[in-house]
Amino acid sequence: LSKEVVDLDTLVLEAFLQCQVSASKQPLRLSLATFKRGLNELEKAKIIAKTMRQGRYFINPNFVFNGDRIAFTTVIERKNTIEKQEDKSS
Numbered sequence: 001l002s003k004e005v006v007d008l009d010t011l012v013l014e015a016f017l018q019c020q021v022s023a024s025k026q027p028l029r030l031s032l033a034t035f036k037r038g039l040n041e042l043e044k045a046k047i048i049a050k051t052m053r054q055g056r057y058f059i060n061p062n063f064v065f066n067g068d069r070i071a072f073t074t075v076i077e078r079k080n081t082i083e084k085q086e087d088k089s090s
Contacts, residue, residue: 008039009055
């Protein structure tokens with residue numbers, strides 16, 4: 001998981017809802033229970049992971065990688081192939 005940490009707590013929820021109220025005609029209504037359930041689902045899907053500090057999460061970079069995913073996986077495969085060849089030579 002990424003070393004970047006994001007705050008996802010009640011203060012963030014309140015700030016998000018305030019922005020929604022001012023930005024749209026029909027503001028989003030989201031309870032704290034729904035917010036926490038969403039965080040639990042993201043954690044189960046391994047999109048986020050809890051840190052040691054409450055309300056802070058790591059974000060899995062595989063879900064936010066902004067580039068060519070095929071090239072990204074190809075680089076990993078090539079590196080693994082080279083490492084395997086070096087291990088066989090040793």
